[in-house]
Amino acid sequence: xxxxxxxxxxxxxxxxxxxxxxxxEPIAKTNxxxxxxxxxxxxxxxxxxxxAKTVDVEGNxxxxxxxxxxxxxxxxxxxxxxxxxxxxxxxxVGLTADGIIYGTSVLSHSETPGLGAKCxxxxxxxxxxxxxxxxxxxxxVRKDGGDVDAITASTITSRAYTLAVANAVKVYETxxxxxx
Amino acid sequence: xxxxxxxxxxxxVNNILLSQFLGVCPFLGVSNKLSTATGMSGAVCFVIxxxxxxxxxxxxxxxxxxxxxxxxxxxxxxVIAALVQxxxxxxxxxxxxxxAALGIFxxxxxxxCAVLGVAINVVTKEFTFGLPSHMLSLTEAVVYAFATSVGYxxxxxxFSGIREHLAMNDVPKAFKGVPIALVSAGILALAFxxxxxxxx
Amino acid sequence: xxxxxxxxxxxxxxxxxFVLLLGMCPTLATTTSAINGLSMGxxxxxxxxxxxxxxxxxxxxxxDKVHIxxxxxxxxxxxxxxQFMMQAFVPGIYATLGLFIPLIVVNCIVLGRxxxxxxxxxxxxxALDGLGIGVGxxxxxxxxxxVREILGGGSVFGWKFISGDGMLxxxxxxxxxLCLGYLMVLFNKIAKK
Numbered sequence: 001x002x003x004x005x006x007x008x009x010x011x012x013x014x015x016x017x018x019x020x021x022x023x024x025e026p027i028a029k030t031n032x033x034x035x036x037x038x039x040x041x042x043x044x045x046x047x048x049x050x051x052a053k054t055v056d057v058e059g060n061x062x063x064x065x066x067x068x069x070x071x072x073x074x075x076x077x078x079x080x081x082x083x084x085x086x087x088x089x090x091x092x093v094g095l096t097a098d099g100i101i102y103g104t105s106v107l108s109h110s111e112t113p114g115l116g117a118k119c120x121x122x123x124x125x126x127x128x129x130x131x132x133x134x135x136x137x138x139x140x141v142r143k144d145g146g147d148v149d150a151i152t153a154s155t156i157t158s159r160a161y162t163l164a165v166a167n168a169v170k171v172y173e174t175x176x177x178x179x180x
Numbered sequence: 181x182x183x184x185x186x187x188x189x190x191x192x193v194n195n196i197l198l199s200q201f202l203g204v205c206p207f208l209g210v211s212n213k214l215s216t217a218t219g220m221s222g223a224v225c226f227v228i229x230x231x232x233x234x235x236x237x238x239x240x241x242x243x244x245x246x247x248x249x250x251x252x253x254x255x256x257x258x259v260i261a262a263l264v265q266x267x268x269x270x271x272x273x274x275x276x277x278x279x280a281a282l283g284i285f286x287x288x289x290x291x292x293c294a295v296l297g298v299a300i301n302v303v304t305k306e307f308t309f310g311l312p313s314h315m316l317s318l319t320e321a322v323v324y325a326f327a328t329s330v331g332y333x334x335x336x337x338x339f340s341g342i343r344e345h346l347a348m349n350d351v352p353k354a355f356k357g358v359p360i361a362l363v364s365a366g367i368l369a370l371a372f373x374x375x376x377x378x379x380x
Numbered sequence: 381x382x383x384x385x386x387x388x389x390x391x392x393x394x395x396x397x398f399v400l401l402l403g404m405c406p407t408l409a410t411t412t413s414a415i416n417g418l419s420m421g422x423x424x425x426x427x428x429x430x431x432x433x434x435x436x437x438x439x440x441x442x443x444d445k446v447h448i449x450x451x452x453x454x455x456x457x458x459x460x461x462x463q464f465m466m467q468a469f470v471p472g473i474y475a476t477l478g479l480f481i482p483l484i485v486v487n488c489i490v491l492g493r494x495x496x497x498x499x500x501x502x503x504x505x506x507a508l509d510g511l512g513i514g515v516g517x518x519x520x521x522x523x524x525x526x527v528r529e530i531l532g533g534g535s536v537f538g539w540k541f542i543s544g545d546g547m548l549x550x551x552x553x554x555x556x557x558l559c560l561g562y563l564m565v566l567f568n569k570i571a572k573k
Contacts, residue, residue: 001443008438008450009258012457013251019461020250026468034471083308086376108475112376113412113532114548199553201409205488208404253463253482254456261449290452293405293486300482354568358401362561369554 039077042094042103043067047074055174062171073097076175078168079107084160086110089119091161093168099176101132104165116157125151125158129165139166183323185309190327193378196294197335198369203294207336208361210285212347217340221333223282225326227267227289228298231260232325235299236318256299261290294332298325339368386505390512396489397520397560398567403489406480407521408556414537417525419473420480421518425511426462427484431455432498432510439499451494456485489517527559 039049047067054061067075076095081088087110094102104126111117119125128149140146141158150158196202203224210216235256243249268286271279289295302321306314316324342364351360396402406424411417434454442450463481466474474481484490493513498506529535532550534542549555 001446004441004443005446005449005453008442008453009254012254012453015457016250016254016460019464023464023468027464030468030471088306088308112548113551114546201405201553201556202483204404204408205402208401250460250464253460253485254453257452257456257485258449261452291486291488291491293483296486297479297483300479354565359561359564359568362557362564366554366557366561369557370549373549373552373554 038092038105038107039065039067039094041105042092043075043077044096044102055171055178057167057171057174060167062167064171064175066175073179075102076172078171080164080168080171082160082164082167084109084111085116085154085156086112089157089160089164091164091168093165095168095172099134099169099172101129101134101165101169104129104161111154111157116151116154118151118154119157119161122151124149132165134166134169139169182309182311182320186320186324187327187330188378189309190324191331191334192372192375195331195335195372195375196298196328197332198365198372199376200297202297203292203332206285206288206292207339207365208358211336211340211343211361214337214340214344216285217336218333219281220285220288221329221336223285223289224292224294224332225329226282227260227264227286228295228329228332229322229326230267231263231295232299232302233318233322234263235259236302236321239303252300252303256296257290260295260299264290294329298328335368335372339365342368383505383508386508387512387515390509390514390516391519392516392571394513395516395520395567396513397517397524398564398571400489400492402492403487403517405483406487407524408553408560410477410480411521411525411528411556411559412551413529413533414522414525416473416476417521417523418518419470420477421514421521423462423466423477423481424484424487424489424517425514427455427458428490428493428514428517429507429510430458431490432493432506433503434458435494436498436501436503436506447499448491451491451499452485455490455494459484489513524556524559524563527563528555531555531559 036049047069050066050068052063052065054063063079065077066073067077074097076097078093078095079090080093081090083089089109089111090107091104092107093104096102106120109117109119111119137147138145139148139162141148141150141155141162143150143155144159146162148158148162190196194200197204197207206220206224210220238255238259239252243252243255264286268279271282271286302316302324307316307320307324343361346360346364355363390396394400397407403424406420410420431451431454435451438450438454439447459482462484463474466481493510497509501509526536528550529537530546532546532548532555534540534544534546547555550559
């Protein structure tokens with residue numbers, strides 16, 4: 001009886017190990033493709049991407065990718081996580097070599113559908129990040145005296161989004177000082 | 181403070197039954213009477229907390245340590261099934277009165293997706309609870325599992341109260357039984373939505 | 381029972397969602413849109429057919445005392461295989477359905493069919509039974525998904541025909557319970573005539 005259960009478990013584990021070995025490579029490839037797509041979305045075209053690097057800013061560790069062109073840094077993509085209305089809000093923020101935000105994209109979120117979740121679909125909210133210059137404009141929603149237009153009825157999500165972008169800018173500044 | 185946030189969040193804001201839909205089958209099945217609902221909640225509470233503790237340790241020190249994550253689902257469900265059996269045997273010996281109260285619900289719990297759901301969630305998802313998002317530590321995981329199962333009990337007991345009242349009312353024929361229960365569960369879920377955003 | 385009946389009984393007469401009331405958790409949680417409901421139904425169908433076949437093949441050799449753990453291990457194996465395949469080839473759908481893919485293991489439909497049908501019938505009959513119940517489950521989930529998507533977002537399968545947001549509550553948790561409740565009433569009315 002115990003032998004039968006053991007045999008079945010052993011056999012099933014063996015099958016799974018086999019399937020795991022077979023699918024490990026496609027899964028890794030798919031994940032890499034998703035990551036590359038999210039980075040390309042927020043960076044200008046034509047650069048060559050580095051491996052993932054990490055940097056410590058104010059006690060938090062951030063993951064970032066450098067894109068280089070002709071041996072010079074061309075853009076930075078920073079993965080930045082904050083807390084939104086419903087849970088973690090993970091963004092990929094792209095900055096050009098001179099510190100202007102090129103684009104942002106949401107990697108994962110758990111905001112309310114139709115309200116906070118509009119941060120992935122609201123045209124006006126999304127396009128304002130293109131070529132946003134954090135030196136000239138203040139990274140805060142208008143309610144808090146900044147220059148970011150919040151999503152209607154979703155101030156908390158908009159604040160979290162803005163904070164994630166602001167953190168990414170800090171990461172950029174840290175990388176820059178380290179490079180020099 | 182953080183533990184308080186975990187508890188409030190798990191019981192009210194992200195109630196396992198009414199906003200995550202885990203463990204709905206027994207929720208509809210045994211919520212006819214307040215007494216059975218209480219018994220079931222007690223048994224679920226016990227098993228979820230214990231199962232999360234054990235699966236957390238197994239995941240960390242066996243599966244991850246030896247690169248066997250692909251066995252996660254199989255290992256977890258076996259652990260839960262074995263645990264339920266063990267709890268049944270131990271309870272029978274140690275406390276026959278508690279066994280008499282929870283006994284009939286125990287075998288049902290193996291296939292209660294709330295147990296496996298919480299166990300998998302705890303080791304794969306990042307949580308916040310007022311801190312930067314992070315994987316849960318063992319204490320946090322156990323507190324979270326316990327609070328979640330208390331939330332299960334809260335929803336179950338409120339709902340069985342509603343159903344006891346419904347049973348005495350004249351309900352249109354096509355609505356009798358499960359349909360009217362589902363509609364009332366919907367209204368209850370609407371009420372629980374008021375808690376959303378309370379804990380980040 | 382003819383082979384055709386084996387297949388069709390799962391769709392109406394023994395519909396897992398509306399008649400047997402099994403597998404409520406994925407039914408409520410994953411039907412936020414038509415496409416999500418359809419994918420969840422197909423994922424369950426895959427596991428159901430394969431586990432039914434495997435269990436009907438091994439059932440005569442399994443001692444009675446350990447049959448439940450053995451069935452669960454077999455089901456869990458197919459679920460994990462499905463998990464890997466989805467991660468590799470349809471990562472988007474896998475991310476949306478998330479936790480509910482591994483939870484197919486504890487879906488009462490799968491274990492229920494193993495216990496009630498597959499362990500005492502042949503491989504082909506079991507496959508047909510799994511296919512029928514799976515198609516029935518997929519249909520119910522898709523219908524529920526369509527209704528919730530229309531009410532909640534004004535679209536069907538992502539094709540938008542009403543501008544604006546729709547009634548958001550229907551995409552969220554309460555709408556799941558309400559829609560399923562009312563669909564069940566409708567099903568009772570039609571089926572019992």
